[in-house]
Amino acid sequence: MRLTEVRADAPKSVEEKEVKYPMGQTITQKILAAHCGKDYVEPGELINARLDFMLANDITAPIAIREFERIGAETVFDKDRIALVPDHSTPNKDINSAQLVKAVREFAKKHNITYWFEIGRVGIEHTLLPDEGLVLPGDCVIGADSHTCTYGAVGAFSTGVGSTDLAAAMALGETWFKVPEQMKFIYYGKLPKWVGGKDLILYTIGLIGVDGALYRTMEFTGEAIAELDMAGRFTMCNMAIEAGGKNGIIAPDDKTLEYVKPRAKRGYKVYASDPDAVYKDVVEIDVSKLEPMVSFPHLPENAKPVSEASDVRIDQVVIGSCTNGRIEDLRTAAELLRGRKVHRDVRLIVIPATQEIYLQALKEGLIEIFVEAGGAVSTPTCGPCLGGHMGVLAEGERAVATTNRNFVGRMGHTKSEVYLAGPAVAAASAVLGRIASPEELK
């Protein structure tokens, strides 16, 4: 078995060494093993793992700070390996939120946290951190946010935890894990037009259910994943949690390294699964017959092809979030909205995930397209995804959203509804005033 190591800080000396294990390991097992000083770890094994990076946001950090102070630590374990990202209720939506953000800001200053992101520089955490080169291939990362699993798209092990786990990690620089059972998904065939990462993951969750990967790793592989751009890969790993998964992961390839290399702020290691790695389940999916997908209320597993979703009238469309707020998502939406108008009964809200993406969209003329179509464009925020602000739904209202959850009350009133989709379906729906396939736009 081979373990190939690539270090960003030593790009000319690609190391390869032979390592003997009892049996083949997956990329997830290898990363976890490397972070607890072992050559091999087994699913079910409890380990104490060293952490390369960790984060909290304006909702989870205040409790983490309270618990950190209860632990009695005088300093954080490493001020360069913690990000505090006020992205949920910002720009501050009310006085209480302003107080919470202020408390996080003061903690960041007190402990000289390098990666505190102020409004105007902040973006949605799970887009911001990889784009800033802070989470890297081979890393072991935790975040006090469930969508921390997003970073699997660069070949990292990353998973969401609660505030107390994060507090202990900020003090100790390590945390405990149960090595998850491994689950492999093989996507083969050619991706049809308008079918992207969001459609693949909604289809997959529809197939296995919202607890179909409970406590497990979801490793995404196959020719369709190789074809997918980084944005699509981030989307897929982002929603591993919606199937109950502990982490989603995609082994790095040339596309990954092309994305990572110019951004990386530290060295990194590239791991791949062994051919004889052991999986609890292997799921094979032919993508060539898939349509764009829509997940109906109130669970992400209620996924249907868009052709079965006609005549659902909508009031709002949200394009953004840690799931689909990247420049590629905005380009897809703009391609469909160019020269068209948002339906008179629909509010379109577009939220670039970071300032860098916002600026890029501005330069490419995408923002102009959204505004001319009659859409509202917001500064980066999680806002409406969790029913916080910037597009909360009233009783009886329906939204198509490129976000990740459609639970009862997720975007507002308990009698409102969220339909999850990718940016193409979202844009087409905004124009037609009902859930629609991009193919329907003439």
Place this chain on the structure above:
Amino acid sequence: MIRGMVHRYGSNVDTDVIIPARYLNTTDPKELASHCMEDIDPEFVKRVKPGDIIVAEDNFGCGSSREHAPIAIKESGIACVIANTFARIFYRNALNVGLPILECPDAVEGTRAGDILEVDLESGKISNVTTGKTYTAKPFPPFMQELIRVGGLVNYARSQLSRRTRAT
């Protein structure tokens, strides 16, 4: 020994219905508890009494990592949550905030809303006083028992830190 009335729910009770995001602009446990389960069971906060027990089916606590969810449940007076399975972040969070949770599909199946249960957390023994049936929950793995024994993760981290300080 815990003794209380059952509040019964189905599968996939998510953290958004346990504590809706519109109330996440506070970290005050009492304030959070006053909205506990609001979007799935608006009467819950009026009905719940200290010592009561939540019984639910699969994947309890799925969704967000918000620790506000187990905090709200604990502060509302709930002494224990019994389910077939728990979402993994909720599972960790519940241990960390000191909300007892037990996995016991047989007990879940044999329990209705309003039943009275007696739960012995040490042994995992669950008695349904209403039906007269008894069940045994899966015990916690030894590492987690140790975490619970030392009083949770905060105490564990504190002792780890002082060990490091002594070592240097």
